[in-house]
């Protein structure tokens with residue numbers, strides 16, 4: 001059974017539509033795929049409709065941008081109630097700020113001699129409801145300023161770069177609590193990837209586990225063999241679920257093909273168990289997923 005618990009559609013910064021992503025998951029030999037767009041649930045209906053057609057189980061999720069000690073930390077939420085007002089409101093706030101940030105980045109680039117406006121970014125972003133730096137990068141590529149997203153980030157958009165603008169994000173610990181209150185399960189995304197490694201040491205992960213964190217994404221392309229080994233030990237010590245996933249973005253990110261990393265069946269089942277318990281505690285109908 002092949003399980004990939006982290007993938008993005010064009011609702012955020014992936015390039016496949018949500019239904020297309022599910023069909024690609026099938027073609028990649030996956031039995032289970034989680035749709036985890038940044039800060040948005042909008043892809044869920046199309047993806048779950050496509051699931052039955054493609055014969056793939058879709059786990060509805062979201063990847064929430066959070067802040068911890070001044071660094072960005074991504075938290076994956078599986079099976080939260082998308083209508084739970086505190087969570088829905090918080091994500092709406094994050095998305096609203098993403099739009100304001102886009103304008104600021106366009107101004108900085110224009111001042112630096114690369115004229116660009118928000119409409120250029122919206123033109124390449126298509127139907128995305130969660131707008132971010134990858135869309136600015138795509139607009140820069142379309143204008144011929146840079147060759148690809150990687151160059152746009154390395155030269156202009158990365159944290160500390162000349163066109164970087166910080167974004168609003170909830171505190172990691174608050175996001176973990178919100179996810180639990182919404183009947184979902186929280187997993188740290190690529191904790192030792194770029195940006196978040198310096199703030200997510202073993203003690204901090206222990207603290208988050210005490211506040212409801214359920215798992216760690218250990219097998220991710222941002223983690224080398226050493227990082228995976230050390231994170232696996234932390235997870236074992238804290239009894240956290242270990243996941244593996246691609247962080248697929250379609251053609252938007254190379255080296256992240258669907259199924260490049262996968263989650264063990266036993267770990268996936270633990271995650272579903274925790275989701276059932278969280279839903280019951282939150283007074284919700286436990287989630288029902290198709291069976292392969």
Ligand SMILES: [Zn+2]
Nearest residue numbers: 063074189190
């Ligand atoms: Zn991420």
Ligand SMILES: [Zn+2]
Nearest residue numbers: 006008063247
């Ligand atoms: Zn991601």
